[in-house]
Amino acid sequence: MVLVLNEEQQMLKDAARDFLQERAPVSQLRELRDSSNSEGFSRALWTEMVEMGWSAILIPEKFGGLGYGYTGMGIVLEESGRTLTSSPLLGTATIGVAAIATYGSEEQCVSILPAVVNGRHLLALACDESGQHNPEHVSTQAVETHTGYRINGRKIAVLDGHIADTFIVSVRTGKGISLFLVPVDSSGVSVEQYPLLDTHFAADLRFDQVAVGKDQLLGELNGGLAMLEKILDVGRIGASSEMLGIAQEAFERTMEYLKERKQFGVLIGSFQSLQHRAAHLFGEIEMCKSLVIKALHELDENSGGNAELASLTKAMLCKTAHLATTEAIQMHGGIGMTDEFDIGFFLKRCKILESLYGDHYYHLDRFARLRGY
Amino acid sequence: MGFYVTNPDPFRHKVRDWLEVNCPESMRQPYRSEADLCWGGRNCKFQNKDQKLWLQRMVSKGWTVPTWPTEYGGGGLDREQTKTLNEEMARIHARPPLESFGISMLGPALLKFGTNELKQQHLPPIARGEIRWAQGYSEPNAGSDLASLQARAEDKGDHYLVNGTKVWTSYGELGDWMFCLVRTDFEAKKHAGISFVLFDMNAPGITIRPIKLISGNSPFTEIFMEDLRVEKNQVVGDINKGWTVAKYLLTHEREMIGGSGLSRAGSIPISKVAVAVLGMENGILSNTMLRTDIAHFEMDEFCLELNTERARDKVKAGVSLGAASSMFKYYGTELNKRRFELLMAINGSDAMVWEGGESRSGYLPKTWLRSKGNSIEGGTSEIQLNIVAKRILRLP
Numbered sequence: 001m002v003l004v005l006n007e008e009q010q011m012l013k014d015a016a017r018d019f020l021q022e023r024a025p026v027s028q029l030r031e032l033r034d035s036s037n038s039e040g041f042s043r044a045l046w047t048e049m050v051e052m053g054w055s056a057i058l059i060p061e062k063f064g065g066l067g068y069g070y071t072g073m074g075i076v077l078e079e080s081g082r083t084l085t086s087s088p089l090l091g092t093a094t095i096g097v098a099a100i101a102t103y104g105s106e107e108q109c110v111s112i113l114p115a116v117v118n119g120r121h122l123l124a125l126a127c128d129e130s131g132q133h134n135p136e137h138v139s140t141q142a143v144e145t146h147t148g149y150r151i152n153g154r155k156i157a158v159l160d161g162h163i164a165d166t167f168i169v170s171v172r173t174g175k176g177i178s179l180f181l182v183p184v185d186s187s188g189v190s191v192e193q194y195p196l197l198d199t200h201f202a203a204d205l206r207f208d209q210v211a212v213g214k215d216q217l218l219g220e221l222n223g224g225l226a227m228l229e230k231i232l233d234v235g236r237i238g239a240s241s242e243m244l245g246i247a248q249e250a251f252e253r254t255m256e257y258l259k260e261r262k263q264f265g266v267l268i269g270s271f272q273s274l275q276h277r278a279a280h281l282f283g284e285i286e287m288c289k290s291l292v293i294k295a296l297h298e299l300d301e302n303s304g305g306n307a308e309l310a311s312l313t314k315a316m317l318c319k320t321a322h323l324a325t326t327e328a329i330q331m332h333g334g335i336g337m338t339d340e341f342d343i344g345f346f347l348k349r350c351k352i353l354e355s356l357y358g359d360h361y362y363h364l365d366r367f368a369r370l371r372g373y
Numbered sequence: 374m375g376f377y378v379t380n381p382d383p384f385r386h387k388v389r390d391w392l393e394v395n396c397p398e399s400m401r402q403p404y405r406s407e408a409d410l411c412w413g414g415r416n417c418k419f420q421n422k423d424q425k426l427w428l429q430r431m432v433s434k435g436w437t438v439p440t441w442p443t444e445y446g447g448g449g450l451d452r453e454q455t456k457t458l459n460e461e462m463a464r465i466h467a468r469p470p471l472e473s474f475g476i477s478m479l480g481p482a483l484l485k486f487g488t489n490e491l492k493q494q495h496l497p498p499i500a501r502g503e504i505r506w507a508q509g510y511s512e513p514n515a516g517s518d519l520a521s522l523q524a525r526a527e528d529k530g531d532h533y534l535v536n537g538t539k540v541w542t543s544y545g546e547l548g549d550w551m552f553c554l555v556r557t558d559f560e561a562k563k564h565a566g567i568s569f570v571l572f573d574m575n576a577p578g579i580t581i582r583p584i585k586l587i588s589g590n591s592p593f594t595e596i597f598m599e600d601l602r603v604e605k606n607q608v609v610g611d612i613n614k615g616w617t618v619a620k621y622l623l624t625h626e627r628e629m630i631g632g633s634g635l636s637r638a639g640s641i642p643i644s645k646v647a648v649a650v651l652g653m654e655n656g657i658l659s660n661t662m663l664r665t666d667i668a669h670f671e672m673d674e675f676c677l678e679l680n681t682e683r684a685r686d687k688v689k690a691g692v693s694l695g696a697a698s699s700m701f702k703y704y705g706t707e708l709n710k711r712r713f714e715l716l717m718a719i720n721g722s723d724a725m726v727w728e729g730g731e732s733r734s735g736y737l738p739k740t741w742l743r744s745k746g747n748s749i750e751g752g753t754s755e756i757q758l759n760i761v762a763k764r765i766l767r768l769p
Contacts, residue, residue: 003683255766270769275762282761283700287676290683312672368668373644373658 003293005075012072015052016079023048024085026342032086033199039163040201041086049087050119058097063113070234070299074241074292081245084349086200088122090238091160096123098234099168099179103219103227108181112166124164125235126155126205127228133358135170135228140207142171142178148213149173151180151188154206159356161203162193168218168231169207176222186210198348232357233310237295239353240313243321244292246353247285250321250328250346254278257332274331281327284320291316308370315363318354325350384454388461395430396467397423403466403640405736410472413502415549428502431470438476438500441484445492446500456685474543475499475506479552482569482622486610495550495571507548507574509539509596510619517756519554520563520616524598526555526570533557533570535578535601541750545581545594548574552622555603558613569615571607578602588742589727589735624695626751627702643667643712647719663718670711677704696764699757706747707754713741 005013024045032040049055057073059065066072073094080089093116100112100123115121127135140153151171161167167182167189182189188210193203219227255278258269268274295313298306325347329336336343354360400423404410411417411424419425431437434448439455441447450458462469480499483492498504515522524537535555542548551574558566574581578601583591610618644658644667651659658664681701684694716737717724727735748754762768 002686003679004686255768258768267769272759275766275768276755276758278766278768279700279703279758279761282766283704286697286700287673287680287704290679291676293683294679312675315668316672316676364665364668364672367672368644368664369657371642371644371668371671373648373653373664373667 003290003297005293009071009075012068013075013079016054016076017082019048019052020079020083020085024080024083024087026084026345029084029086029199029345030342038193040195040199041088041163045085046087047119049089050117054089055093055119056117058094058101059113059117060101063101063109064117065113070237071293071296073238074296077238077241078245078248078292081242081349082249084198084246084345088160088163090235090242091125091164092116092121092123094238095125095159095231095235096164096166096168099123099125099218099227099231100181102230103179104181105215107215108218112181121165122160122163124158124160124167124203125231126158126161126167127170127232128157129153129155131156133355133362135232136177136225138170138172138177140169140171142173142180142212144174145211148211148216149180151182151207151210151212154204156204157202158205159202161205162191162201167205169205170224170228173222173224177224177228178221179218179224179227180212181216181218182207182210182212186212196352198345198352200349200352229307230305233305233307234299236310236314236357236363237292237299239356240288240295240317241292243317243350243353244285244288246346246350247288247317247321247324250324250343250350251278251281251285253343253346254328254331261333268331277327277331281320281324284323288317288320308367311358311363311367311370314358315360315367318360318363321350322354322360382457385457385461388458389464391434392461392465392467395427396462396465397427399423400427400468400470401466402468404468410469411502412505412544412547413471413473413475414505414547415503416547417502417505427468428470432501435500437471437502438480441480441496441500445484445496447496471502473499473502473505474508475504478508478622478625479506481625482552482618483609485621486569486618490606491571491609504549505544505547507542507545507551507596509542509551509553511541512538513540517753519619520567522554522556522567524553524555525559526557526568526603528557531605533603533605535570535572535598535603537598539596539598540584540593542594542596543592545574545596546583550574551596552609554615554619557615561613564616566613567615567619568612569609569618570603571609572601572603576601586743586746588739590739590743592743623752624698627698627757642671643715643719644671646716650719663715667715670708670715673704673708673711677701677708680704696760699752699760700765702751703748703754703757703761709747710744713737713744717741 032042053066054076056065057068057076058070059067061067077089077094080087097113097116100108112121116123129137129139140151140155142149142151155169165184167184169180169182171178171180184191188208190206191203193201195201258274258278259267261268291313295309298309328343329347332343335341358366399421411419411428435443435446436448436458438446439448439450439458443449476499480496483495510519512522512524524535524539526533526535537555539553551572553570553572554567555570556566557568578599580597582595584593584595585591586593647658647663647667653659684697687694720737724737727738
């Protein structure tokens, strides 16, 4: 197993970096926040990303996609972490597509995936119902009717819930949990959106007597939990890729600062107390680079999934990206606390990704359980 | 992938067949400690017949040092073949046939800096396990600040006369020859006056004193050199340029010590030990606080293994590791200390027993105590962090 990028992947990485640094730098996130944009992302930028082919990376060729795989997706997510770019890359192009391309029927794929490729259709996974992530905790219910099902309940903190055209919703169905594809314009669906601390948006969803057909069931009836865990693992590894980009960028910016800021007449980077913390953090980030590549390779090569590795990756990236962004603030000192300076944006975005689909503690516990202790 | 299924790697099959026939059954057990390994040397005492046979057979293939050129007793294997050999040995839990500082430290330095004569003289006996080498680096007043070493080598025409003290020499009393740093220019700046020399430890003028550690064991010695004669043709690299050789050798030493954080093939995962000793409650390890630390540890351990793998991939892709060996040394040794702290906690009062009872001669507490030295020897953790900060991060 080779844990370095091949030539083609390196080219994708370079192209992604060039595009994002030029078209979607961190300053754009600030503009989004300070403008009256009520969506938390730029549709014009998404159109450009679609033209780059990024909405199609995970979509099989027969549905108009590139079928390029998770390693390629992870590379782009990592680069978008460096620029803190707000876009449907994670929610739609990674998680939503993984769900439908893996478990969708031919009809479901045909009706949704080509539209995702074109950038005309956005997706959101709606699974959480309380502040602590727990995919097994589902009280949203579907009752069988003679034409299909009727759904009642609510979902909270849905990533991209405010812009999605179709929701992938986990629902209790008698003997277990099932996943349904629910269009946003279904009668009885209401969406309440709000900005998060990182300027991105999320939404709470309410389902009030929402009628869905049998053809809207994703995968097997009552088999939703196992599917959901695998979809979530894709999301966890995708979020980890993005956190890897955040950690590296925050770290590199901090190293630059240590080499230009003077106190006591010398560069602060000459102080051993800072050098040792920087060197320690460097090592932690190096470990995470290996881990993220490994986790992405595993998604590409092992269709059975590797839940243990997914939890390990999410837990480690939560820990390390958290360390990188908090050390970044501390080492920048007073200026790091100001809104005028960009480094604080990294701390904020990182916090959202840390909490998404299980934080450090959640995944420590899940990892230990999966290892049998 | 299909390629390998229809066309199995012929080298792998040759290796597998050869190991099957030639690796004695008793050499296919994971080793518990360094004492289970053969270190070679003039006074080598084999634990049993199999150990000797295993060494001889591997020597005949040159596989005690698979990457070295065949003319120096090596196997002449490329990286891919070496990896295959290691994988096939790991597959049957074959013990390394020979462990030595000659292989892991001096050999690479000689291959890079030694004259043809020095290589011819010293490499084949290392490959055959005939000469055991000891390291003469640290001194009582030159620890972390190694380059301030004071052992004096006076120029006497065709030879040097060496006076000084070396400390922390591993297994000095078992060493046949020593590679040693001495000062040959007393006026130059500290890094510029050092030479890297070799000498036979049976020579007159050498006294060896064991150093007893907090673990109760004495794996280290102090070496006193009084009017010791060192031949001029036994200088590795240029005179007064020994620091270059010394640093190169240190990167190899660091990688070796850093490897101590990696779990050994066939060793039991620490969580399994914890479950066996402490038991489960409500489907999880009964001690939930310890469980968190164990999960942390196992994650870090896995990451180090992956990162080591990625480093190997990088080397294969032609990217040099260089100062990154300091990161591995730091991470690996800190991890190993954590491993023993966890084992001590898991075993509770049983781990306090020094002798007798179920304590296996106090193996755990002694190894725990010994592990404290991991982050000191071969350059302290703090020195490694200095190297990463300066050489990799380019901090002022």
